[in-house]
Each structure stands twice: as C-alpha cells, then as structure tokens.
Amino acid sequence: MLAARMRPVPITALSLCNGMGMTTAEVLAGLRAGRSGLGPCPPEIGLAGAATVGAMPGPLPPLPAEFAAYDTRQARIAALALAELAAAIERAKARWGARRIAVILGTSTGGIGASELAYAHHQAHGVLPDWYSVETSHALDAVLPVVCGMTGLAGPAYMLSTACSSSAKVFAAAQRLMHLGVCDAALVGGVDSLCQLTLRGFAGLEVLSPAPCRPFSALRAGINIGEGAALCLLEREGEGLARLLAVGESSDAFHMTSPHPEGLGARLAMERALAGAGLSPGDVDHVNAHGTGTRQNDSAEGAAIAALFGPGMRVVATKGYTGHQLGAAGATEVAFTALAIAHGFVPESVGAAPPDPEIAVRVTTRFEQLITRAAISNSFAFGGSNVSVLVGAPA
Numbered sequence: 001m002l003a004a005r006m007r008p009v010p011i012t013a014l015s016l017c018n019g020m021g022m023t024t025a026e027v028l029a030g031l032r033a034g035r036s037g038l039g040p041c042p043p044e045i046g047l048a049g050a051a052t053v054g055a056m057p058g059p060l061p062p063l064p065a066e067f068a069a070y071d072t073r074q075a076r077i078a079a080l081a082l083a084e085l086a087a088a089i090e091r092a093k094a095r096w097g098a099r100r101i102a103v104i105l106g107t108s109t110g111g112i113g114a115s116e117l118a119y120a121h122h123q124a125h126g127v128l129p130d131w132y133s134v135e136t137s138h139a140l141d142a143v144l145p146v147v148c149g150m151t152g153l154a155g156p157a158y159m160l161s162t163a164c165s166s167s168a169k170v171f172a173a174a175q176r177l178m179h180l181g182v183c184d185a186a187l188v189g190g191v192d193s194l195c196q197l198t199l200r201g202f203a204g205l206e207v208l209s210p211a212p213c214r215p216f217s218a219l220r221a222g223i224n225i226g227e228g229a230a231l232c233l234l235e236r237e238g239e240g241l242a243r244l245l246a247v248g249e250s251s252d253a254f255h256m257t258s259p260h261p262e263g264l265g266a267r268l269a270m271e272r273a274l275a276g277a278g279l280s281p282g283d284v285d286h287v288n289a290h291g292t293g294t295r296q297n298d299s300a301e302g303a304a305i306a307a308l309f310g311p312g313m314r315v316v317a318t319k320g321y322t323g324h325q326l327g328a329a330g331a332t333e334v335a336f337t338a339l340a341i342a343h344g345f346v347p348e349s350v351g352a353a354p355p356d357p358e359i360a361v362r363v364t365t366r367f368e369q370l371i372t373r374a375a376i377s378n379s380f381a382f383g384g385s386n387v388s389v390l391v392g393a394p395a
C-alpha cells in the first residue's frame with residue numbers, strides 16, 4: 001500500500017543536545033568540524049573501560065521546583081532542549097493557540113535509568129527513595145507533564161515507543177494530525193538517557209563496540225549507545241529551515257533483533273516516503289542512514305539504498321558523532337538532515353573510512369558543500385519497525 005499524499009509541513013525551529021554539545025550551536029559546529037561526541041562510559045553505568053558512549057558533556061540543571069516530582073535525567077535532558085525553543089513556541093502559541101499545538105515525543109528507555117537508581121537505593125537501604133514513583137519517574141510518558149507544563153501547550157499530547165524508530169514515527173503522527181485538521185502545529189522529537197539496561201543488553205547481544213563505532217566502514221565492529229534530545233516545531237504554514245515532505249513506514253517483522261538481509265522493510269519505508277511526497281528516487285540528493293555500525297544492519301540498509309537509488313547515492317552516517325540514541329535517534333537525525341539542508345552541506349561520516357567495498361553506496365568520508373533539494377533520514381528498530389522521513393528544502 002502506498003503512502004497517502006500529504007501537504008509539506010515547515011520545520012520552523014529545532015533544538016538539539018547530545019554528546020556533541022549542550023546546545024544546537026555546539027552540535028552544528030561539531031557536525032561542520034567532523035568532531036565526535038563519543039567518549040568513555042561513565043563509571044556509574046558499570047561498563048567503564050568496556051564501552052564507548054555518547055554521554056551529555058556537562059551537568060544537567062535541575063527542573064523548576066513545581067516539577068520536582070518528575071526530576072529525572074531524562075526529564076532534565078528534555079528540559080535542556082526545550083529551553084532553546086521557548087521563544088519559537090511562544091510565537092506559535094500566539095499564532096495558533098495553545099490548544100491547537102500537539103506534543104508528540106518518542107522514547108525507548110523512558111525512566112529506566114531512574115528505576116535503576118531507585119533499585120540500588122532499595123538494595124542498600126531496604127526502601128525505595130522518597131523521590132521515586134513509577135508514574136513520575138519510570139513511565140514512558142513521565143516527561144510529557146514536564147514538556148506540556150513548561151510550554152503551556154494544551155493540544156493532543158502523547159508518547160510513542162517503538163524502540164529505535166520512536167522519534168522518527170512522531171513526524172508521521174504530527175503530519176497526519178495536521179492533515180486531518182486536528183491541530184495546526186506540533187512539537188515533536190525524542191529523548192533518551194543512558195542506563196545500564198540498554199548498555200548491558202546490547203553487550204549481551206555481542207554488538208556493543210568498546211571503541212568508537214564506524215558505520216559503513218570495512219572495519220566496523222558494533223554500536224555505541226548515546227543519550228540526548230531533539231525537538232522540532234512543525235507548523236501548518238510559515239518559514240522554516242526545511243520542510244517535512246512525507247514519512248514512509250513499514251513493519252517487516254523479519255526477526256526480533258536482526259534486519260531483513262536484503263533490507264526489504266527499509267526499502268518499503270523509503271519507497272512510501274517518496275510516494276507520499278510525489279517524488280522519484282532521482283529527486284533525493286542524500287540519505288542520512290540509520291547506520292548503526294553493525295555488520296548486518298549496515299549491509300542490509302546499504303543494499304536497500306542501492307536497490308532503490310542506485311549504487312552512487314550519497315549516504316551520510318552520523319552515529320559516529322552521537323552513538324545510537326535509541327528513542328532519540330530518529331528525531332536527532334531528522335534535525336541533522338534539516339540543518340544540512342539549511343546550511344548547504346553534508347557532514348563527514350565519522351569513522352566510516354575505509355568504506356566497506358561490499359556496500360554499494362557512496363559514503364561521505366569528508367565534509368562537503370551541497371545544495372540539497374530533498375534528503376531521506378532512516379530509522380529502523382528491532383522487530384522490523386522501519387521509518388523513512390523525507391525532508392526537503394524550504395519552499
């Protein structure tokens with residue numbers, strides 16, 4: 001089934017924070033310079049010396065007193081990204097009204113890190129800490145009251161959690177709501193924080209690299225985990241850095257943790273994104289790949305991209321900057337794509353050299369000036385949840 005045609009939606013503002021920097025400006029400077037945000041695993045995670053991660057590079061300010069019950073690491077990361085968008089959100093509220101602006105966020109870990117801290121406290125003292133509750137600390141939607149409360153947004157608000165495609169799917173949800181007239185704007189994005197469960201889980205799957213990851217490289221040996229947040233303000237009309245053209249989704253359900261070897265679901269998602277925008281493969285100038293750095297994932301995705309776009313398609317892999325941010329990865333890489341379009345470049349794929357000669361795509365191994373008409377950002381998740389977000393230049 002082909003995706004329904006959707007009206008393009010301007011991305012009028014965005015913000016980022018991750019291992020590369022605490023602000024969007026720092027992150028953009030890192031992309032331009034090819035500067036990775038990966039480093040040693042913090043000792044409290046428990047894999048120090050055995051893992052490289054993309055940890056936030058500075059202290060996270062506590063939440064305002066009225067949100068003390070929700071004050072977790074995940075909520076602090078979300079609040080940090082939200083602060084940069086305050087003026088843009090106020091302008092949108094004045095234009096559309098607070099009840100006409102939706103909030104749709106993605107996450108994978110939610111408050112697992114907070115629950116790990118609470119469990120350690122229980123082990124040491126026999127009781128859970130006073131600050132902890134499942135509803136405000138652990139729940140996947142615990143960050144929503146913080147975001148809605150700090151912004152005053154009162155439209156539809158919900159979380160999506162489909163592992164590593166979570167914060168790519170929010171773009172499809174928001175575009176559909178605007179298409180149906182449910183809202184006029186949406187704050188979308190994703191947030192995840194480092195925790196032991198994901199690090200130890202990927203270590204158990206034997207895909208965690210102790211060294212910085214190398215997506216699409218002949219020398220790739222696995223993934224790194226990262227944390228951070230990315231938020232985008234979408235509005236029905238207006239000037240923006242870029243436009244959300246369409247989103248393609250598929251669910252191939254090939255395997256619990258492995259991709260379809262020929263990238264079937266990935267190709268379907270990309271084809272549906274193109275169909276939703278009424279574009280052909282020749283209209284796309286580059287692909288921001290999911291590019292985890294594992295043998296299977298990169299080979300399958302590369303096969304899907306080459307089959308659809310041809311072997312010369314320019315591919316950017318950005319997890320060498322941030323690590324895999326899981327539920328925040330999709331929105332982060334859509335934001336990277338929007339910044340690349342707005343500033344006329346494609347970044348170096350850090351760690352990709354030397355590219356794997358068996359993957360028939362052209363991986364960017366250096367910074368390039370490029371005027372992009374349209375680009376696809378891919379996000380693929382365990383279980384075969386595949387999402388391709390098609391981003392275009394401003395009208």
